[in-house]
Amino acid sequence: MDINPAGRIMMNKIIVLFLFFVAVIVADGTLLSGEEAVQHHPSASGLEGRKDAQGPVHRADLARKEKRSFAAAVALGEKLWFDRTLGANGMSCNICHPDAAATHPETFPKFKSQMGAVVSAQQFINWCIVIPLQGKEFHLGSSELTALEAYMVSQNRGEALEPGYPSP
């Protein structure tokens, strides 16, 4: 029995993603032809139906790989999001940002007054790990920061874009 909330949610997502792959493969006709996917940009990331400026993806295997990789990053990010040992004081990302609410990853890079500069989402995640969580920062581009960012992005798909503004 898995009581880890991240794990539970992850399982649900894996099932959803699996069904999705099946649907995509059928839609692509790859099950029939085995070749020649004309799917637009992969849609595990919620981009289905959007016209891609670079034209259709012709390689079904690449499209599948991209979806799988993104799903894996989101899954790791979700695990870290709930992890109360990510920092040193018992806090987790999820305690202040359930479902990655109020993180607004779509608004980065932006100016953060506490850092005195325009920063990327990863730089700001590090700020949260170091100050509210009293932990140690990760390298920019590390699998951990990228996963946390991927989870934020996946949770905020479809949310209204609302640029952050400084508090009083």
Place this chain on the structure above:
Amino acid sequence: MIITRRGFLQKTLLAGGALLVLPAIRSIGSGSSLQAAGPESFRFAIIGDSHLMGKKNPRLKLRLEAAIREINSLAPQPDFVIHLGDAVHDGTPEQFQYFAETITQLKPKIYFVPGEHDWYFDMGETYRSVFIKGNAPYSFNHKGYHLIILNGIGLNDYWTGRKLTPQQRMEIAGTLNHPLQGPFRLGKEQLAWLQKDLSGVGRETPLLIFIHPPLYHYYRPWNFWVEDAPEAHLLLKPFQSVSVFHGHVHHTVQNEIDRMKFFSTLSTSWPYPYPDTGVPKGSAKMPRPGPSNFYDGLGWSQNSAGNGDMTHQDILWTLTPPEGS
């Protein structure tokens, strides 16, 4: 912006920090038996959601202590303080000890309301014996008002069948978006207790209800929700003035249902975002907190009662950070 009614809210050091001062109970019309009884005016303060995690997190303790200092410096002193629950985060003996050492600095008498974080490690044993000094629900009268403390954090048993440890049970109850948690419930037994308790109270007696989660359906994905709240509303509705005070949501929110008024009190630990489904009609939102300001989005509340009137005042530290910050 300060709206005062009948001058109960004197301008104090803290008055500048009032975000919202709302008349909670309309005046009871002349000729009511209440006026004959003449309830006296009084003040009380509310704190909640301190979520102390023990020595590993002194930040949470510093914030609770700031609220304690501000309440201790109120003149005149409030008649009592209510702690709305989630005193500690993981319900362990170490955390309760740490909390007890901190809250003892508070001068006025304090009453405790059960929160889910106080409960699901040892099923409320420590919280009942050390802090409530009895069981919840309970009720008492104060200066013509009837006060009821409810246990709003009942959950269906998800732990026995799964053979969970106390820590696992607590972590699920304490993760507000956990899929296994299920909605909070008062339960039939408590509703029967409430009905019996209210049967001895005159309908003109103003009611002050204290409960940890909001006593209505606000946002189910984060359990800002009491499933059987509508049944409690049916019991409370016949009373001329009903004010319900809750914590758990860690932000300011108000509601009105059938003339009953609902007020949150801020937390001293961390703020929660507003649900993407919005807030009840007529409720004001507090400004978005900035995490770099140590006290942002946090606070407590001051409340004044008298002559059947009540005012609720959020002390929001975003607008007036505590001294020394």
